[in-house]
Amino acid sequence: MRGLMIFVFICLYAALIFFGLGPVLFADGSIQERLITLAIVASLFVLLTLLLRRLLRRT
Numbered sequence: 001m002r003g004l005m006i007f008v009f010i011c012l013y014a015a016l017i018f019f020g021l022g023p024v025l026f027a028d029g030s031i032q033e034r035l036i037t038l039a040i041v042a043s044l045f046v047l048l049t050l051l052l053r054r055l056l057r058r059t
Helices: 001-025 031-058
Strands: none
Touching: 001 031
16 A cells, blocks of 8 residues: 555656646746746645655554
């Protein structure tokens, strides 16, 4: 069960990297728009990590 949970979170991290950091690095928008997107993506990384840690402690 624990291995499956880690695999799911690896997939979630990969999706967040691909769809979250892609627009930050390759978008042609303004720097302010890129920084806002970066802040949102960084907060999603933190939330995902906290959720993973909480679930791993339960199992």
